[in-house]
Amino acid sequence: FVKLLEQVGVRTTASVARSLGLSSVPDDLTGREGSLTLGAYEASPLEMSAAFATFASGGTYCAPHAITESPGREG
Structure with a gap:
Protein backbone atom coordinates (compact mmCIF):
# COMPACT_ATOMS: atom_id res chain seq x y z
CA PHE A 1 0.00 0.00 0.00
CA VAL A 2 2.96 2.34 0.42
CA LYS A 3 3.56 2.37 -3.36
CA LEU A 4 -0.13 3.13 -3.94
CA LEU A 5 0.07 6.01 -1.45
CA GLU A 6 3.08 7.37 -3.32
CA GLN A 7 1.15 7.24 -6.61
CA VAL A 8 -2.06 8.78 -5.27
CA GLY A 9 -0.36 11.27 -2.99
CA VAL A 10 -0.27 11.66 0.77
CA ARG A 11 -2.41 14.79 0.87
CA THR A 12 -5.09 13.28 -1.34
CA THR A 13 -5.18 10.07 0.68
CA ALA A 14 -5.36 11.93 4.00
CA SER A 15 -8.07 14.22 2.64
CA VAL A 16 -10.19 11.27 1.51
CA ALA A 17 -9.69 9.56 4.88
CA ARG A 18 -10.91 12.67 6.68
CA SER A 19 -13.89 13.03 4.31
CA LEU A 20 -14.85 9.47 5.27
CA GLY A 21 -15.01 10.58 8.90
CA LEU A 22 -11.59 9.38 10.08
CA SER A 23 -10.78 12.41 12.20
CA SER A 24 -7.57 10.99 13.70
CA VAL A 25 -5.66 11.47 10.42
CA PRO A 26 -3.67 14.71 10.86
CA ASP A 27 -3.42 17.48 8.25
CA ASP A 28 0.39 17.46 8.33
CA LEU A 29 1.99 14.06 7.75
CA THR A 30 5.46 15.37 6.93
CA GLY A 31 7.97 12.68 7.84
CA ARG A 32 5.21 10.23 8.76
CA ALA A 40 -0.80 3.84 12.75
CA TYR A 41 -3.86 6.05 13.28
CA GLU A 42 -6.69 4.89 15.49
CA ALA A 43 -10.31 4.93 14.39
CA SER A 44 -13.27 4.36 16.66
CA PRO A 45 -15.94 1.82 15.72
CA LEU A 46 -18.27 4.77 15.06
CA GLU A 47 -15.75 6.33 12.63
CA MET A 48 -15.25 2.99 10.87
CA SER A 49 -19.00 2.47 10.52
CA ALA A 50 -19.32 5.93 8.93
CA ALA A 51 -16.46 5.20 6.53
CA PHE A 52 -17.90 1.86 5.40
CA ALA A 53 -21.42 3.32 5.18
CA THR A 54 -19.99 5.95 2.82
CA PHE A 55 -18.64 3.20 0.57
CA ALA A 56 -21.98 1.37 0.68
CA SER A 57 -23.90 4.53 -0.26
CA GLY A 58 -21.80 5.08 -3.36
CA GLY A 59 -19.69 7.89 -1.93
CA THR A 60 -22.20 9.97 0.03
CA TYR A 61 -20.98 10.54 3.59
CA CYS A 62 -23.29 8.94 6.12
CA ALA A 63 -22.95 10.46 9.57
CA PRO A 64 -23.01 7.77 12.25
CA HIS A 65 -25.68 7.67 14.92
CA ALA A 66 -25.03 5.85 18.17
CA ILE A 67 -27.87 3.79 19.56
CA THR A 68 -27.87 4.33 23.30
CA GLU A 69 -30.91 2.24 24.20
CA SER A 70 -33.41 -0.12 22.71
CA PRO A 71 -37.11 0.20 23.55
CA GLY A 72 -37.51 -3.54 23.19
CA ARG A 73 -39.12 -5.56 20.47
CA GLU A 74 -42.53 -3.98 21.05
CA GLY A 75 -40.99 -0.67 20.03
Missing part, protein backbone atom coordinates in the same frame (compact mmCIF):
# COMPACT_ATOMS: atom_id res chain seq x y z
CA GLU A 33 3.78 9.49 5.33
CA GLY A 34 4.20 5.72 5.52
CA SER A 35 2.40 5.49 8.84
CA LEU A 36 -0.89 6.26 7.11
CA THR A 37 -0.75 3.05 5.07
CA LEU A 38 0.48 0.96 7.98
CA GLY A 39 -2.55 1.70 10.15
